[in-house]
Amino acid sequence: MKTWQKLKENPLLFQRYFIKEYIIKACRKFFEERNYHELESPLITNALPQERYLDVLTTEIELKGGIKKTAYLTPTTETYNKKILAAGLGEHFVITKVLRGLEEIGVNHSPEFTMLEWYHLNTDYNGIMRDTEELFLFIFNYLKDALQKELKLGKFPIDFSNFNNDKPITTYQGNKIDLSSPWHRVSIPEALENYAGIRLEDIQDEEAFRKIALEKGYKVSEEDDWQRIYEWIWANEIEPKLSTDKPVFVYDFPKQVCVLTKVNPINPLVCERVEIYLAGKEVGNGYTELIDAQYQEERFKEEALARKKLGLKEIAFDHDLIDALKSGLPDVAGIGIGLDRVAMVFADAKYISDINYFPVSEW
Amino acid sequence: MAATSELYRGMIIKHNNEPCILIEKEFYSPGKGSAFNRCKLKSIKTGKIVNVVFKSGEKVDELEVSTRNMQYLYADDNYAYFMNPDTFDQVTVPLEDIPGKTDYLHSDAKYIMSFYEDEVIYVQLPAKISLVITEAPEAVKGDTATNALKEVTVETGLKVKVPLFIKTGDKIIINTESGEYYSKENK
Known part of the structure; x- marks a missing residue:
């Protein structure tokens, strides 16, 4: 049964999709009130940032004279954001579909999803964390009003029970989540030490890290690089232990897994990157943006080399981005939020396919 | 491997x-x-x-396991009893090893069992199951917005939320993984 057929059978299901619609509207309103411009970003591009594990989808376009060009389906908008920051647009946001290759369609994974990105000037990742707390409260209140309005209109059945609360508390799959600030904040070096018994300074050398992972029982091989070993331990030992009673900011990521992020001046082993966990799901990824053109170029070259070593397809180098950085960018922090997963939580939907009218899983 | x-x-x-x-x-x-x-x-x-x-x-x-299609016979407080329709051999499975215990057990449905060294190690429920409603409250007219769903009981005792038009005696299809109403079965 396709989604449209399920909806015909049970109109109450419309609410889940309305919640996603309202979340998008709420984001627009939130940034409009802050005088942010909205950037319309392209869906195809000719070059991308180099990131080793990013699975990029490609297509081919044919130009005049039969010239064929590879086009990448945009997996992330940050190159556009940074170029337009160089141009002088200032604070802005994007809401768009992004596309990424996947081995599998999963509970939380779809090859296309809706991304919100915003760029806040003269702040760092701490500022972005505060923005995020405010945005989620705004979304919660917007949803309350919008569903109330829908209920009064009486065109669709609405179940208001999850919003019938004075406090910003929502329930996801039976577990309450309190959205009021401050959210939990956990630094990665701290989490690594507390949950996995690993000190970041002890695993700087890839071989040493591999040895530690082997001793822990991970079947790591020579092909597993630093990032993969790290992500494996993260997924197995740390992520399941993050609190779910409130959203969590995990911050200060190992420099090895940060390509477009400013290095933390106090602890150069980490970069000023933050991820947001809502109901145990990773819903956002933000940085104090790296604006040093030379360092950015070096990092891209390292990542391009790593892709080659891993046997992954080559991606055209975005020289234009380096030029934009060379021309000068203001101090800025930016973040991308996956609105599908946010909608899953507010709609209490178990699968990402439950909040999209036309999910890929129905092909 | x-x-x-x-x-x-x-x-x-x-x-x-x-x-x-x-x-x-x-x-x-x-x-x-x-x-x-x-x-x-x-x-x-x-x-x-x-x-x-x-x-x-x-x-x-x-590891090598064998799978067999089994027919559900009946259950008591702790166990469910199944039969191999080809050999008439019976097997007993503790209810706690069956997802939903007796909620999705019905003699018309097919259950695939995995055996490892002759022991039942897994009971796979059908993805969807048709069950008859034994108890459904009457819908209140004109209250469609707040009462878009009502709770009914099906023949196995499972309670399910269904749209208002479903009545006692109707057969509905339930998703056994989520326990949610899927559709009304057309007779």
Whole structure:
């Protein structure tokens, strides 16, 4: 049964999709009130940032004279954001579909999803964390009003029970989540030490890290690089232990897994990157943006080399981005939020396919 | 050896030298990161459940099991009784090993059982099951907005939320994984 057929059978299901619609509207309103411009970003591009594990989808376009060009389906908008920051647009946001290759369609994974990105000037990742707390409260209140309005209109059945609360508390799959600030904040070096018994300074050398992972029982091989070993331990030992009673900011990521992020001046082993966990799901990824053109170029070259070593397809180098950085960018922090997963939580939907009218899983 | 891309629920693998059944599998990839599979494994000997993350492409040690189609006969307080329709052999399965216990057991449905060394190690429910409503409250007219769903009881005793037009005696299709109403069965 396709989604449209399920909806015909049970109109109450419309609410889940309305919640996603309202979340998008709420984001627009939130940034409009802050005088942010909205950037319309392209869906195809000719070059991308180099990131080793990013699975990029490609297509081919044919130009005049039969010239064929590879086009990448945009997996992330940050190159556009940074170029337009160089141009002088200032604070802005994007809401768009992004596309990424996947081995599998999963509970939380779809090859296309809706991304919100915003760029806040003269702040760092701490500022972005505060923005995020405010945005989620705004979304919660917007949803309350919008569903109330829908209920009064009486065109669709609405179940208001999850919003019938004075406090910003929502329930996801039976577990309450309190959205009021401050959210939990956990630094990665701290989490690594507390949950996995690993000190970041002890695993700087890839071989040493591999040895530690082997001793822990991970079947790591020579092909597993630093990032993969790290992500494996993260997924197995740390992520399941993050609190779910409130959203969590995990911050200060190992420099090895940060390509477009400013290095933390106090602890150069980490970069000023933050991820947001809502109901145990990773819903956002933000940085104090790296604006040093030379360092950015070096990092891209390292990542391009790593892709080659891993046997992954080559991606055209975005020289234009380096030029934009060379021309000068203001101090800025930016973040991308996956609105599908946010909608899953507010709609209490178990699968990402439950909040999209036309999910890929129905092909 | 099987690669992790071939992992499936109900698969029997050797993990830390113990035969385990894979009871849950979820594809997982951190933002811009590499690919993994989050799995729940249940030890066949001890019943202990462990969470394991396999990296994508990792080889797992699959054990040979046999599967059979079984017919449900009846259940008592602790066990359900099934029969092999070809040999008429009966097997007994503790209710706690069956997802939903008796909620989804019906003689018309098909159950696939996995056997390892002659022991039942996994009962796979049909993805959807048709059950008759035995108790449904009358819908209140003109109250469609707040009462879009009502709770009914089906013949196995399971309570399900259904649209207002469903009546006692109707047969409905239920998703056995989520326990949610799927559709009304057309007679």
